[in-house]
Amino acid sequence: LNFSAGETSKTIQIPILDNAPVEPDEVFTVSLSNTPTLESLGAPLTMTVTVQDHSTIPTMSILDLFVVEGNPGTTKDVSFRVVISAATGRAVGGNFATSNISAFGGVSCNDQGVDYEAKAGTFSIENGSTQTEIVVRVCGDTSAEANETFRVILSNVSGATVLPSAQGLGTIVNDDVLGLILEESGPSPNQAAALDQLLGLRDPFSIVTIPEWFVMGPDRNTRVVLFARNLQLNPGEAASAVIVRLQSSTFQLFDLPAQDVRPIPGTEFTQVIIRLPDNVAPGMCTLTIRAHTRISNSGTFRIAP
Secondary structure (H helix, E strand, C coil): CCCCCCCCCCCCCCCCCCCCCCCEEEEEEEEEECCCHHCCCCCCCCCEEECCCCCCEEEEEEEEEECCCCCCCEEEEEEEEEEEEECCCCCEEEEEEECCCCCCCCCCCCEEEEEEECCCCEEEEECCCCEEEEEEECCCCCCCCEEEEEEEEEEEEEEEEEECCCEEEEEEEECCCCCECEEECCCCCCEECEEEEECCCCCCEECCCCCCCCCCCCCHHHHHHEEEEECCCCCCCHHHHCCEEEEECCEEEEEEECEEECCCCCEEEEEEEEEECCCCCCCCEEEEEEEEECCCEEEEECCCC
């Protein structure tokens, strides 16, 4: 730079290049040298220039996913994709945590009733990339139930703007069928495997069979044991959540809450105990089991006159 007599300023032109990535502010310096006159006047010899990024901050979202649950003892690691709208040189990351909707998250897939392993932590997207993955483990089971859902929620995000809908929805797709166990031989092709709970006898069942001297409940109505496949109660769920629909020979309909539901040790079956209602007409009854929005196949047993 050469200042002529009377000049008080000069312009230095430095090209600033545009590039695509979103990035943090950048700096460089411009230094003057061999300026004894300016130095003696106390003028600064080095100037810092800040290049501000003109790009908009990217938006962030997390994608939903579906996974078929599988059988007991199996697990599936599923990946929620966290994506941003543009690559950036900024540091992008935050926290995440799973949250139950209808699926139950627990510590381990080895624990009863756990649909997925609950998880929380941090995530980050590398410079120049537009996505990363959050891995969650889904647990298999043999419980016939509705498709279940949970979510992954993002929080404390930096370097990007989180969309209001940035909650990844995970849907665990049921692959089990609720089955009422039938006998291979009986008075009808769809004879249900059923026993009198107290006497262990097969049908036909009398409505009242419990002796007066036997203390079992507030009434003497017969309790019938049915057997089902792919039926499990969720943690904290009452037996009454399982409903047996009974249709009598005269087309009466009864929705009977189960009085007891429990797995039979060493088998894949679950026993369901119901109380025969008053005034059921004698003859062939048809029944189905309803649990977790699923309905079993139908079976029959007989009511004695």
